[in-house]
Amino acid sequence: MILTKNRSPAVAAAADDGGAAATAPVKLQTRREPERFALIGVWAIVIVVFSFATDRFLTTGNISSMLGSQTVLLILALGLLIPLRVGDYDLSVASTLGISAMLVALLNVNHGMGIVPACIIAVLVGALIGAINGAIVVKFDIDPFIVTLGMSTLLQGVLFWISDSATISGISIGLSNAVLTGTILSIPVDFWYAVVLCAVLWYVFDFTPFGQRLLFVGQSKDMARLNGIAVGRTRFLSLIASGTIAAVAGVVLAGTTGSADPNSSSSFLLPAFAACFLGSTTLKIGRFNPWGTFIALYFIVTGTTGLQLLGAQNYVQQLFYGAALIIAVILSKILRQRNDRQLQNDARRAALATAPGASQPTHQKETA
Amino acid sequence: MSTAGHAPTGAATSGSGTDVLRVAGLVKRFSGVPALGGVDLAVAAGEVHGLLGANGCGKSTLIKVLAGVHDADEGRVSIHGSEVPMPFGADGLRARGLSFVHQDLGLSASATVLEHFALDHVAARGSMRRIGWGAERRRAAALLARFEVAVDPDTRIDQLSPVQRAMVAIVRAVASQEQLAEADGERLPQLLVLDEPTVFLPSADVAILFKLIDRLRSAGDSVMLVSHDLDEVLEICDRVTVLRDGRNVGTRDVPGLGRNELVELILGIQIAGVTRPTDGTTPSPEVAMVTRGLSGDRVRDLDLTLHPGEVVGVTGLAGSGIEELTDLLYGVRPPTAGTVSIAGEEIARPTPATMLAHDVVLLPADRKALGSAPRLTVLENMALPFFAEEFRGGRLRWDTLRRQSQDTCVRLHVKPADPAALFSSLSGGNQQKALLGKWLDTKPAVMLLAEPTQGVDVGARQEIFRLVREAVAGGASVLCATSDYEQLVQLADRVLIFADGRVKDELTGDQITKDALTTAIYAGAAA
Numbered sequence: 001m002i003l004t005k006n007r008s009p010a011v012a013a014a015a016d017d018g019g020a021a022a023t024a025p026v027k028l029q030t031r032r033e034p035e036r037f038a039l040i041g042v043w044a045i046v047i048v049v050f051s052f053a054t055d056r057f058l059t060t061g062n063i064s065s066m067l068g069s070q071t072v073l074l075i076l077a078l079g080l081l082i083p084l085r086v087g088d089y090d091l092s093v094a095s096t097l098g099i100s101a102m103l104v105a106l107l108n109v110n111h112g113m114g115i116v117p118a119c120i121i122a123v124l125v126g127a128l129i130g131a132i133n134g135a136i137v138v139k140f141d142i143d144p145f146i147v148t149l150g151m152s153t154l155l156q157g158v159l160f161w162i163s164d165s166a167t168i169s170g171i172s173i174g175l176s177n178a179v180l181t182g183t184i185l186s187i188p189v190d191f192w193y194a195v196v197l198c199a200v201l202w203y204v205f206d207f208t209p210f211g212q213r214l215l216f217v218g219q220s221k222d223m224a225r226l227n228g229i230a231v232g233r234t235r236f237l238s239l240i241a242s243g244t245i246a247a248v249a250g251v252v253l254a255g256t257t258g259s260a261d262p263n264s265s266s267s268f269l270l271p272a273f274a275a276c277f278l279g280s281t282t283l284k285i286g287r288f289n290p291w292g293t294f295i296a297l298y299f300i301v302t303g304t305t306g307l308q309l310l311g312a313q314n315y316v317q318q319l320f321y322g323a324a325l326i327i328a329v330i331l332s333k334i335l336r337q338r339n340d341r342q343l344q345n346d347a348r349r350a351a352l353a354t355a356p357g358a359s360q361p362t363h364q365k366e367t368a
Numbered sequence: 369m370s371t372a373g374h375a376p377t378g379a380a381t382s383g384s385g386t387d388v389l390r391v392a393g394l395v396k397r398f399s400g401v402p403a404l405g406g407v408d409l410a411v412a413a414g415e416v417h418g419l420l421g422a423n424g425c426g427k428s429t430l431i432k433v434l435a436g437v438h439d440a441d442e443g444r445v446s447i448h449g450s451e452v453p454m455p456f457g458a459d460g461l462r463a464r465g466l467s468f469v470h471q472d473l474g475l476s477a478s479a480t481v482l483e484h485f486a487l488d489h490v491a492a493r494g495s496m497r498r499i500g501w502g503a504e505r506r507r508a509a510a511l512l513a514r515f516e517v518a519v520d521p522d523t524r525i526d527q528l529s530p531v532q533r534a535m536v537a538i539v540r541a542v543a544s545q546e547q548l549a550e551a552d553g554e555r556l557p558q559l560l561v562l563d564e565p566t567v568f569l570p571s572a573d574v575a576i577l578f579k580l581i582d583r584l585r586s587a588g589d590s591v592m593l594v595s596h597d598l599d600e601v602l603e604i605c606d607r608v609t610v611l612r613d614g615r616n617v618g619t620r621d622v623p624g625l626g627r628n629e630l631v632e633l634i635l636g637i638q639i640a641g642v643t644r645p646t647d648g649t650t651p652s653p654e655v656a657m658v659t660r661g662l663s664g665d666r667v668r669d670l671d672l673t674l675h676p677g678e679v680v681g682v683t684g685l686a687g688s689g690i691e692e693l694t695d696l697l698y699g700v701r702p703p704t705a706g707t708v709s710i711a712g713e714e715i716a717r718p719t720p721a722t723m724l725a726h727d728v729v730l731l732p733a734d735r736k737a738l739g740s741a742p743r744l745t746v747l748e749n750m751a752l753p754f755f756a757e758e759f760r761g762g763r764l765r766w767d768t769l770r771r772q773s774q775d776t777c778v779r780l781h782v783k784p785a786d787p788a789a790l791f792s793s794l795s796g797g798n799q800q801k802a803l804l805g806k807w808l809d810t811k812p813a814v815m816l817l818a819e820p821t822q823g824v825d826v827g828a829r830q831e832i833f834r835l836v837r838e839a840v841a842g843g844a845s846v847l848c849a850t851s852d853y854e855q856l857v858q859l860a861d862r863v864l865i866f867a868d869g870r871v872k873d874e875l876t877g878d879q880i881t882k883d884a885l886t887t888a889i890y891a892g893a894a895a
Contacts, residue, residue, distance in 0.1 A: 207763040209755035216752065219741035226700065226738055227752050228724035286743065339790075 035335050039282040039292075043299040050306035057309055060186055068188040070301050072097070072253045075194050077272040077279075077293050078201055079245025083144065084276055084288045085205065086238045087218035088137070092148040093246040093272065095155035096129050098265025100250025102159055104175070105168040105260035115172040119251045126247020127240055129155070134239035138232040144239070152269075159262045169259030179255035190252050197245070201290040214238060215287075271321045274300065278328035286336045300324050386413045387449070388559045388590045389434075389466070394443030396429055403429040405614040406443070413557040416581060416591045418601040418608035418622075422634055422853075422886070426614040427594055431563055435468050436460025448556055463548065465558045467541035469565060471686075473533055475525045481536055482508050482521035488544040515539050515580055531573035534565050535580055542584065559590045564686065566600055578604050596685045598630055598890055612636045635886055651678035651861060655712065656845035657697070657728070657814050662706035664689075664696040668869035670706065674814060674845040679836065681860030681880075682849040684889060689869040690849045691733075694818040697847065698730040699723050711813065724753075727813035731803060731820055739803050740791050747773050747787035750806045776805040781831060797828025804832060808839055815839065817848040821855060833859050853885045867892035 050057040076093055083090040100122040107118035133151055137144045179190040205211040216224040217234045225231050249268075254260055278300070279292030300320055307316045389411040396404040404426045411417045421427050432438045434445075439455040446452060447464045460466070475484060486504040490497060508521040517535045525533060538560065545558045562581075566574050581591050581604055595601050601608055602622060609619040610633040618633050657674040666689035674680055684690045696703055699718030708715050710726040720730070732738040740749050750773040751758070758765045770787050777785035780801045782794070791799065800820065807815060817836070821829045836859060840846055848859060856863050863880050865873035865888045872892035875884055 203763075207766075209759050209764065212748070212752070212755045212764070215744070215748070216741055219743055220737060223738050223741055226698070226720050226730060226732060228721040230721060 035281075035339070036283055036285055039278070039295055039299060043295065043302060046299070046302055046306065050302070050309070053306070054309050057306055062305070062309070064183075064186045064188075066301050066305050067298070068191050070297060071188070071190040071194045072249050072256065073268055073271055073275070074191075074294065074297055075197060075249040075252060076246055076268055077275040077297060078194070078197050078290055079242045079249065080272050081201065081276055081279075081288050081290060081293055082214070082238045082241045082245075083235075085214045085218050086235055087221070088144040088235055088238065090130075090133065090144065090148045090239060090242045091269065092129065092133060092151040092155060093242055094265050094267075094269035095152045095159065096126050096243050096246040097250040097253065097268060098159050098260075098262065099129070099155050100126050100247035101254040101260040101265065102163050102168070102250075102262060104251055104254040105171050106162060108172050108175075109168050109170045115174045119175070122251055122254075123244060123247045126250070127244040129247075130240040130243020131236070133243065134236035137239065138236050144235075148239075156266065159265070163260070163262045165262055167259055167261040171254055171258050171260070173258075175251070175255035176258055179252050188256075190256065193252070195294075198290045198294050205289065210234075270325065271297075271300070274321045274325035274328065277332070278324050281328055281332045281335060285339060286332060296324070296328070387411065388413050388447065388557055389461075389592075390446045390449075391430075392444045394430070394433065394445070395441045396433055396438055397441050403614055404433070404440070407611065407614065408616050409609050409619070411559055411590050411592055412607075413590055414585055414588045415606040416585055416593060416604055418605035419592055419594045419611070420596075420598070420601060420608055420630070420634055421611035425611040425634075427611055428563075429614075430611070431468070431561060431594060434461050434466060434561065436462070465545060465549070465556060466561060467545045467558065468561045469534075469537045469541050469563065471564045473537040475533060475537055475540075477526040478524060480522050480524050481512075481519055481528075484525070484536070484540055485511065485521070485543065488540065489547060511539055511543050512536075515542075515583060517580070529573070531569050531576050534569065534577055538562070538565075538577075538580060542589070557588045557590060559592060560584060561592045561594070563594045564596065565593075566595065566597060574600060598627055602627065602630070610634055631886060631890060635883060651675040652843070656710070657847075658709045659697070660707050660709075662696060662708060663704045663869075664692050664701065665704075666692050666869045667696055670871065672864075672871075674847060676813070676843045676845045677840055678861040679840055679846040679848060679859050681856040681863035682847060682866060683851055683853065683856060683863060683885065684866030684892065686851070688866040688892075690851070690866050691818075693866075694730055694732070694816040694847070694849050697723075697816055698728065700730075727810070728816065729807040729810065729812040729814070730816045731800075731807060731818065733818035733822060735796070735799055735803070735823070740799060742790075742792035744791055745787065746777070746782075746789050746791050746794065746802055749791045750776065750787070750802055750809075753806060753810050772809065773806075776809055777802065780805045780835065795825065795828075796823040797825045797832075800824050800832060801828055801835070804835055808835065812839075812844055815844055815846045817846065817850075819850050819852070820848060821850075821852065829855075853882045856880060856885060857882055865889055865892045 047058075056062060076097055080090055080093050103122040103125060104115075104118050107113040107121060108115050113121075129151065133144065133148055136142060136147045179193070180188050182189040184192055205214065213224070213229050213234050216227065216229060217231050221231050224234075250265075253264075275293050275297035276288055278296035279290075279294070280286060280288045282292040282295055283289055284292065304317045304320045307320075308314070387410045389409070391407060391409040394404050394407040394409075395402060407426065407430055409419075409430075419427055419430070429438065433440045434456075436456045436458050437460070443454075444451055445454070445456075445461070447461065447466070452461065452464060460468075462468070482501075482505055485508040486499055486501070489504060489507065490499050505521055512519055512521065515535070515538075517532070517539055519528065519532050519536060525536070528536065541560060542558070545560075549556065549558070566577060569577065578600075581593070584591055593601065593605060602625065605622050607619060607621050608625070608630070610617050610630070612634065613636075617636065620629075620633075652675055654676055655673055656676050657672075659670050659672045662670040662672070666687070668689070670693075672680075682690050682693055695701055697708065697718075699708075699715070699720055699722060702718070708718050710723075710728060713726070715722055715726065723730075736742055747770055751769040754769060754772070755764065758769050773787045774785060776782075777787065782798050782802050782805065784794075791802070794802065804820075815836070820836075821832055824832065833855075836846055836848075848855070850856065857880055860880060862874060862876040863885065864871045865875070865885075867889070873888045875888060
C-alpha cells in the first residue's frame with residue numbers, strides 16, 4: 001500500500017538542472033512520520049494478543065467471518081468518505097441504507113418484481129436522496145450537517161411507514177448468491193466488492209482532477225472558488241455519491257440477510273463515522289483516505305471480535321466504536337499539531353541554512 | 369533599535385498632572401524588528417487627541433499594546449499619574465479607564481442594542497443572576513438618550529445604519545467604563561480610543577459622530593482618535609501626535625496647524641534607494657482588460673483599461689474601494705452594474721472560473737484563507753491550475769507536476785524548494801513566491817494583485833517585484849491594488865488614486881513618488 005506521493009528522489013534529481021538558478025534546492029531530512037503506521041502496529045499487537053489468548057481467534061473460519069461480516073459497514077463508510085473529503089457531513093447515509101434494503105424487499109417480495117430491477121431502483125432512489133440533500137445544501141447554502149440530520153429522521157419515518165414497522169423476509173435467493181454464497185480465499189465475495197470500491201476511491205482521490213477538487217474544496221471553499229473550482233457542483237456530486245453508495249450498501253445488506261428490518265439500519269451510522277475518523281489518523285494523517293478507513297474498520301472489528309470470543313457481551317461493540325471515534329478525533333488533532341510543528345522547524349532550519357546573511361526572519365508587516 | 373535618546377520632539381505642552389494617559393519610551397519588537405522604537409505620548413483630560421501616521425508607522429501596534437493584544441518590550445505607561453506595571457495582561461488598560469472601539473466595532477449583527485448593553489451590565493455581577501429586562505431596557509434607553517443617540521434599544525444591530533452602529537459601540541464602551549468606575553466609587557475622566565471609526569461612514573454622518581465625541585469632551589473625558597483623514601482630524605482634535613517608523617515625530621496643537629505641515633510630519637524626508645523600474649518596458653497599444661461603468665459595494669462607475677506590458681497601481685485610503693477592486697474584476701462577487709471585457713470579449717457573468725478561463729488570475733491579499741490551502745503540500749498548491757491538463761492516460765501525472773513545481777521553486781528561489789513540504793511551513797515571503805510562481809506558470813494575460821507583499825520580508829519583496837516586472841516584459845498586464853506607496857514607486861507604470869469608490873487622480877512614470885502619492889491620496893479624500 002504505497003499511498004504517499006513518493007517524495008524524495010525527484011526532489012534531489014531536479015537540483016542539477018535549472019542552469020542560471022544559483023540556489024540549490026534544499027532537501028529536507030526524510031520525514032518518516034512513524035505515526036502514520038501507528039494504527040497498523042496496534043492492530044498487529046491486538047491480533048497477536050488475541051491469538052495467544054484464545055485458539056479460536058486465528059482460525060480460517062473466524063478470520064473469514066471477521067472480514068466478511070462487516071462488508072456493509074465498510075461500503076457505507078467508504079461512501080461517507082466522499083462528502084467528508086469535501087468537508088461536509090452526510091448523516092443520512094444509514095437511513096438511506098435502510099430505505100434501500102427495504103425497497104429491495106418490498107419490490108421483490110411484496111410486488112413480485114425481479115431482483116435486478118428492484119436493486120437498480122433502490123440504488124437510483126439512493127442517488128435521488130443524495131441529490132435532494134445536495135440541492136438543498138448548495139441552493140440555499142445551508143450546513144449539510146443540519147440538512148442531512150433532518151433527511152435522516154425523515155427517511156426513518158418513511159422506512160417505518162412503507163414497511164408497516166415489520167421485517168420483510170423472503171428476498172430472492174439470487175441476491176444472496178451474488179453477494180454472499182460465492183467465496184474467494186474463503187471470504188464471501190461481497191468483501192471483495194468492498195475492496196474494489198476501496199481501490200476505486202483511492203484512484204479517484206489521488207489520481208484524478210476530480211479527487212483533487214474534492215480535496216481543495218474540503219480545505220477551503222473560498223480558496224477553491226478563487227481557483228476556478230465549481231464548489232457547489234463538487235459538493236452536490238459528493239452527496240449524490242454518498243447516497244448512491246449507501247444504497248449499494250443497503251442492497252448488499254438485503255442480500256446477506258435475505259430480509260429487510262426497519263430497525264437495523266440506524267446502528268450503522270456511528271461505526272461508519274468512527275471508521276472514517278480513525279482512518280484519517282493513519283497512512284495520511286489529517287486526511288480522510290480509503291485504505292486508512294479500511295484499516296481502522298478492521299482494527300475495530302478485530303478488537304470487538306476478540307473480546308467477544310473471550311466472553312464479552314455484545315455491548316463491547318458500542319463501547320469500542322464510541323471510544324474509537326472520540327480517541328480518533330483527539331489523536332488526529334494531536335498528531336497534526338505535532339507534525340506541523342516539526343515541519344515548520346525543518347523548513348525554518350533549511351531556509352536559514354541556504355540564505356547565509358540574508359536570513360531575515362519574516363515579520364508581520366504592520367497594517368496601520 | 370536604540371531606545372536611548374528619544375527626546376520628546378513635541379512642540380505642545382500640557383501639565384502632566386492632568387494627563388489621563390502618559391506613554392514614555394515604548395518599544396515593541398517583532399522577531400527583533402522594532403515596530404515601535406520608543407514612542408512618547410500624553411493625552412490630557414478633556415481633550416480629543418489625534419493619532420496619525422502613514423501605513424506601517426506603528427499606530428496599530430501602539431493601540432494593540434494599550435489594549436493588551438501585544439506586550440511591550442520596554443517603556444513606561446502611567447494613567448492619571450500612577451504608573452501601570454507591565455505587562456498589562458489580556459485586558460490591557462481597560463480596567464484602568466481606557467476603552468476601545470475598533471474599526472469593526474465589535475458588535476454582533478443579530479443581537480439587539482439592548483442585549484449588548486445588558487450583557488456588559490450583567491456580566492459584572494455574575495453569570496447566573498437573573499436579568500431584569502425591564503430595568504435593563506430603561507437603563508439602555510436612558511444611556512442612549514443621555515448621548516442623544518436616537519436608537520430604539522430593541523433594534524437589531526444589522527438594522528442600524530453604519531453611523532448608528534458606530535455610536536452604539538461608542539456609548540457601549542463609555543457605559544461599561546462608567547460601570548467599572550461606579551464599582552470603584554469615584555469617577556475619573558476616562559479615555560476612549562477610537563480606531564478609524566469614520567472609514568466606512570458617508571461624510572454627512574461623520575458630523576453626527578463628531579457631535580457625540582464633542583459631548584464626551586464637554587463631560588471632561590478624553591478621546592484618542594486614530595485616523596487617516598487629515599481634514600477630520602483638523603476639525604475635531606485639540607492636539608495631534610504623528611508617528612513615523614515607530615517613533616513620535618511630533619505632537620502639535622491643532623489651532624494654527626496647517627494641513628501641509630501635517631502632511632510633512634506624516635511623510636518625513638524621502639527614503640533614499642527607492643528607484644523607478646528601468647526595464648524599458650513600454651505598454652502595448654492593445655487592450656487586455658476593459659471595464660465600463662463597473663460598480664460594486666464601494667467602487668462606483670469604474671472605466672478602466674489595462675494594456676499588455678504595464679503595471680497599473682491602484683491606491684487610496686482604507687474604504688476608498690481599493691480593497692474591493694480586485695475581487696470585483698475577478699468576479700468574486702457579481703458587480704452591481706457595468707461590464708468587464710477581456711481582449712475585446714465581454715464577459716457576461718464574471719466568476720473566478722470564467723476569468724481563469726480567460727487567463728485572468730488573482731493573487732488575493734488574504735494568503736492564508738483565500739490564496740492557499742496551508743494544510744496541503746507546496747506541490748498540491750502549485751499544481752492546482754494544472755490538474756486538468758496533466759490528467760493523461762487515465763491518471764494524474766504526479767511526476768510531471770512535481771518536476772514542474774520543483775523547477776518553479778528553484779527558479780523563484782522558494783526555500784525550501786521541496787514540493788513535498790507542507791505549505792504552511794514556508795515563510796510568508798516564500799509562500800507568496802510559490803503562489804506567484806503557480807500563476808506565472810499559467811502564462812496569464814492579466815494578473816490582479818492585492819497587497820502582494822503583505823507579511824513578506826524585504827528580500828522576497830524585491831524578488832516579487834522582479835518577477836512581476838519580468839512577467840510584464842513578457843506581455844502580461846498587471847493591476848496591483850495596495851496601500852504601500854513605496855511598492856507603487858518601484859513597481860507601477862501608472863497609478864490610479866481612488867477616493868470614495870472612484871478614480872480621483874492618475875500619476876504616470878516619474879510623477880510616481882511617495883510624496884506625490886500621499887499628496888494625491890489626501891487631496892482625493894478631501895475632494
